[in-house]
Amino acid sequence: MDQFASFLASTVRMSTPLIIAGVGLVVAERAGIMNIGAEGIMLIGAFAAYAGTFFTGSYWLGLLVAIAASTLTTLIFAVSAITFRAQQAVLGAAMNIFGSGLTSVLFRKYFFYSGSTSGVVVHSFPTIELPLLSKIPFLGVILFKHNVIVFLAFILTMLMWFVMKRTFLGIKIISVGEHPRAADSLGINVILVRYLSTLFSGAMLGIAGAYLSTAQSNNFGVDMTSGRGFIALAVVILAKWQPLGVLAGAMIFGAATALQIALQNTGIDVPANLIMMIPYIVTVIAVLSVSKRQVIAPSAKGVPYEKN
Amino acid sequence: MKGLLKSAWKPALAVAMAAGLCWLLLAFSGYDAGLGFTSLYEATFKNLRMFGNMLNKACPLLFCGLAVGFSFRGNVFNLGADGQFLMGAVAATWVGIALSSLPGFLLIPAIMIAGALGGALWGLCPGYFKARYQVPEVITTIMFNHIALQFVAYLVRYPLKDTTQINPQSAPIAAQGQLGYMLEGTKLHAGFLAGCIIALLIFFLLFKTYLGFEIRSVGYNRVAAKFGGVNISRMTVATMLISGALAGLGGAFEIAGSSHYLYEVISSGYGYTAIAVAILAMNNPIGIVFSALLFGFLNAGTTAMQRAINVSASFVDLFQVIIIIFVAIATVATKYKSRPTLKKSGLKFLSKKEVA
Numbered sequence: 001m002d003q004f005a006s007f008l009a010s011t012v013r014m015s016t017p018l019i020i021a022g023v024g025l026v027v028a029e030r031a032g033i034m035n036i037g038a039e040g041i042m043l044i045g046a047f048a049a050y051a052g053t054f055f056t057g058s059y060w061l062g063l064l065v066a067i068a069a070s071t072l073t074t075l076i077f078a079v080s081a082i083t084f085r086a087q088q089a090v091l092g093a094a095m096n097i098f099g100s101g102l103t104s105v106l107f108r109k110y111f112f113y114s115g116s117t118s119g120v121v122v123h124s125f126p127t128i129e130l131p132l133l134s135k136i137p138f139l140g141v142i143l144f145k146h147n148v149i150v151f152l153a154f155i156l157t158m159l160m161w162f163v164m165k166r167t168f169l170g171i172k173i174i175s176v177g178e179h180p181r182a183a184d185s186l187g188i189n190v191i192l193v194r195y196l197s198t199l200f201s202g203a204m205l206g207i208a209g210a211y212l213s214t215a216q217s218n219n220f221g222v223d224m225t226s227g228r229g230f231i232a233l234a235v236v237i238l239a240k241w242q243p244l245g246v247l248a249g250a251m252i253f254g255a256a257t258a259l260q261i262a263l264q265n266t267g268i269d270v271p272a273n274l275i276m277m278i279p280y281i282v283t284v285i286a287v288l289s290v291s292k293r294q295v296i297a298p299s300a301k302g303v304p305y306e307k308n
Numbered sequence: 309m310k311g312l313l314k315s316a317w318k319p320a321l322a323v324a325m326a327a328g329l330c331w332l333l334l335a336f337s338g339y340d341a342g343l344g345f346t347s348l349y350e351a352t353f354k355n356l357r358m359f360g361n362m363l364n365k366a367c368p369l370l371f372c373g374l375a376v377g378f379s380f381r382g383n384v385f386n387l388g389a390d391g392q393f394l395m396g397a398v399a400a401t402w403v404g405i406a407l408s409s410l411p412g413f414l415l416i417p418a419i420m421i422a423g424a425l426g427g428a429l430w431g432l433c434p435g436y437f438k439a440r441y442q443v444p445e446v447i448t449t450i451m452f453n454h455i456a457l458q459f460v461a462y463l464v465r466y467p468l469k470d471t472t473q474i475n476p477q478s479a480p481i482a483a484q485g486q487l488g489y490m491l492e493g494t495k496l497h498a499g500f501l502a503g504c505i506i507a508l509l510i511f512f513l514l515f516k517t518y519l520g521f522e523i524r525s526v527g528y529n530r531v532a533a534k535f536g537g538v539n540i541s542r543m544t545v546a547t548m549l550i551s552g553a554l555a556g557l558g559g560a561f562e563i564a565g566s567s568h569y570l571y572e573v574i575s576s577g578y579g580y581t582a583i584a585v586a587i588l589a590m591n592n593p594i595g596i597v598f599s600a601l602l603f604g605f606l607n608a609g610t611t612a613m614q615r616a617i618n619v620s621a622s623f624v625d626l627f628q629v630i631i632i633i634f635v636a637i638a639t640v641a642t643k644y645k646s647r648p649t650l651k652k653s654g655l656k657f658l659s660k661k662e663v664a
Contacts (some may be wrong), residue, residue: 152421
């Protein structure tokens, strides 16, 4: 039972970056922008959080630096995709190369010491036990004994659910993604809504990246996101573009990663490289099983809008 | 000639801008930009051996670039050239070891066919998923890259491991299956030349055959193509098959020509650089030959640059990014400008000349 509880707790920890990134990407895709650069932007967030924490000594400031850096990077994407209407998939691919390249260059310049591939360890977000709640048997360990970003992820999801379902802003975002021309004729500023939604996804990717380097671990590694940005894009499909669905979708991948780690720790006699395939295979199968049931994506997803 | 100039100025400007920006970036970050660029240049043009080396480095980029560019033509975003390249290399290695009793004139073609098949099969799955279930290929192809990467790492550690070596790598393929060197004093193999010929074939396929016309029509305008009677699903699968085969062939040439054995990092992200290769050439197979040369030149020089001024070899990535973004914007800017006339826009492919 204890082992099962710690497996579920690990699932929650592993799904946190996917929840945060997924919520951000849901908002962007609802507004019609497919941010394939998620992987690279998340990586920049991870590096910025690490560097920020290293130089200021505070992981909170590191988190702020991560949000700023990722949002700025997303701005490059947003200007090219929204104002210049370039192909989003191509730009996204460029952002991924950018994230990987820039972080490698900067990491080598500032943190590369005598041949080691990892940098100096920094302070990271500590685990907090919520008073009373963490004492609940079984559930307490799974849900209420985590670092603060895990709790933040759940709060953010609820908040975005409220915004998308219950506010005028949410309706604006959805209408811009479904039928920008109609939204425009109703006086909604399509370009502005798209910019804000895309930048929001960038900020979320920054937090997700910061989680990887300063909460889940206390170090930065070159290309440490290892596909999580793309898995987050898969989570969006699994979630059927609903913020609450992101929770469920992210948990599947969190469980796959937790399983991978648990299997490696038990010292089971299966080569590590085969075990490491699990999260990627699960992603393919999960997206496939959902897509069979005809999920409807926002109709203007990935289509640039040109104002007449 | 006038047409060539008209289509080449955008990529040329992109390259010039990227070079200028990279120079400034290096200079502002306190690196010796002049020394860096000199070492970059010397890594290719110092002597004939270095030049042959550069052509060998351009070879996988040429094949992967053709793969990516071909898929973009058919509106399929194959970001999985890296995985297809790896699976091509796996198949080529396996055939090169298993069929070692064959004479060279049979073994080399067998290796190439195996490579192409390996890549094509690895591209087929995401293509089929997209065609049948509308699963976005950008996600599945990337997942398949990661799976292929782990698969290769597994193979060179266990089933294919050369036990006489400390590092995880496979045994070399049979000697008669290895490509010879074409120029004395260099290690230049036939891969780049073969890539040029295949680029011509792909050009012919895209612009002079019915299949190519159908693939491009899906790329220009899905809806119009569908009403024109094109089977979109079949074209998507065909696009991914051919694209995967091209990348896989690149893997086979890398095994037979350069490394002769399989190892974990046999692809240093060729499938991702290939995106820049294809975009810079605006997905034109002939143009891809030249942009593969440019990126081969950069790839060959970054290690030297890292040694000379201690900037990370990943610096070349930033060069790619500037190029991709600039060309992507420039392409759209001109497309929209010519829209009102309808002549140069999406309806172009319906003109009588091309249908006939």
